[in-house]
Amino acid sequence: MDSAWLVPLALAFGLIVGAGVVLILLLSMRRGQRAMDVASTAVPDGVDQVIDALESAGVVLDPSNNVVKASPGALSLGLVWNQALVHPELVALVDRVRRTGDAATQELELARGPFGEANIHLFVRIARLGARYILLLAEDRTESYRLDDVRRDFVANISHELKTPIGAVGLLAEALQAASDDPDTVRRFAQRLTKESERLARITQEIIELSRLQAADALSKPDVVEIDHVVTLAVDQNRVAAESHRIEIARGGDKHAEVYGDESLLAVALHNLVANAIQYSPEGSRIGIGVNNSDGIVEIAVTDQGIGIPEEDRDRVFERFYRIDPARSRHTGGSGLGLSIVKHVAQNHGGDVRVWSQPGNGSTFTIRLPEASRAPVSPPAIATLKEA
Known part of the structure; x- marks a missing residue:
């Protein structure tokens, strides 16, 4: 063969071989990419941002039921732990959706977290997300x-x-x-x-x-209230009942404390505390009403020498109709609403009410309220006090 043909032939052969190698490499890269796509834990574009923005619970699971994405709401409700769903009921629903391809909705009562004792009520929606993933949404009810x-x-x-x-x-x-x-x-x-x-x-x-x-306009027209006057009203309202039980009511503490709010409501709240103290105190004992004004907080404390409150009842005494001793309450005419009213009055004035008690040694109920400034206050200012 003429040597002149050898060089072009060799070049052509080299090009064919090179193209084949490139084609093989491209095919290998595509197979590798498909394999990486199958094995990848990345969720479809945009889903990450949606899950992060959810206020409710949102979870994305891969084919092995591994959690690849969970919203803050799902974590706070205790639905996810160690990159897996905590509750078998949710896993069973996910498996059913993956098997049938049909979306599912159900209301469930579940424990909060893997070790939680308190239960939560959820409305759950589960559906496919693309070909591989499952999306779980849960609304806390x-x-x-x-x-x-x-x-x-x-x-x-x-x-x-x-x-x-x-x-x-x-x-x-x-x-x-x-x-x-x-x-x-x-x-x-x-x-x-x-x-x-x-x-x-x-x-x-x-x-x-x-x-x-409990109405939205409970303090529609707040005004400056002198706590001394509120205490005087409460004492006067309970004077006859105290004297009939030979109970002395003593008052003391800081003078001229002022808060913003409704004088009649504050008088009702303090009256309820004093009336309770009288009902649960032995004859011949003493009830104290003390006012303390410091660090921008006005505290009104009512202390008795009564039977006290067991520890297991202290968190519930402010519930409506809750009674520690139902028989005694009905005998004294109590309705079980008095302390609930006290709690709501305090909250509506931007404060709270606290209780200290020791069985056999009496109790102290303390209403804590924001101190009034000298400037006039409007209803929005009361809302600000509540938030503070």
């Missing part, structure tokens, strides 16, 4: 369930509370008719009828006060 329970308990409790005095009034009215010829019996029944009607009126008034406190 725990507070909604709690409010439903509170409403049911309130209706049940108020029905029970009203039933007793209403029934007594009916029976006493019948007894009065039957004893119309006996003046002494009529007088005795009339006294009991008056007592039951007063109890019914008191319960009704406390329900009205509690409803008012």
Whole structure:
């Protein structure tokens, strides 16, 4: 063969071989990329940002049920731990969606976290996210369930509370008719009828006060309130009851403390604390009302020498209708709303109420309120005090 043809032939052969090598390399790279795509834990574009922006719980799972992305809400609810779903119920739902391809929704009651004792109520939605991933969304409805329970308990409790005095009034009215010829019996029944009607009126008034406190405009027109005057009103309202039990009411502490708010509501709150102290104190004992004004906080403390509150009851004494001793409360005419009213009054004034107690040695209830400045205050300023 002529040597002149060898050089072009060699060049052509080299080009063919080089192109083949390049093609093989490209095919290998594509296979590798597909393998990396299959093995990758990266979620589809944009999903990361969506999950991060969710206020509710959002979780993305890969084919092995590993959590590749979880929103802050999912972590705070304790749905994810150690890159996996905590609850078998959620895993079962995810597997069903992956198997059938159909989205699923369900309401579940689950423990909060892997070691939690408190339960949470979730509305869960699960669906496919592309070909590989599963998206789980969960809406926390725990507070909604709690409010439903509170409403049911309130209706049940108020029905029970009203039933007793209403029934007594009916029976006493019948007894009065039957004893119309006996003046002494009529007088005795009339006294009991008056007592039951007063109890019914008191319960009704406390329900009205509690409803008012829970309204959005409870402090629509706040004003500067002198705490000395509030204490005087509470003492005067309870003076007769204290004297009938030979209980001394002593007052002291800082003078001229002022807060912004509603004087009548603050007087009701302090009256309830003093009335409770009288009911649960032994005859011949002493009740103290002290006012302390320091660091921008006005504290009004009511201290008694009564029976005290067991530790397990202290967190619940401010619940509506909760009674430590139901038999004693009904005997004294208590409705179980007094301390709940105190709590709401304090909160509406931007403060709180605290309790210290030792069984057998008495209790101290302290209302803490922001001190008033000398400048006028408007309703938005009250909201600011609440937030502070």
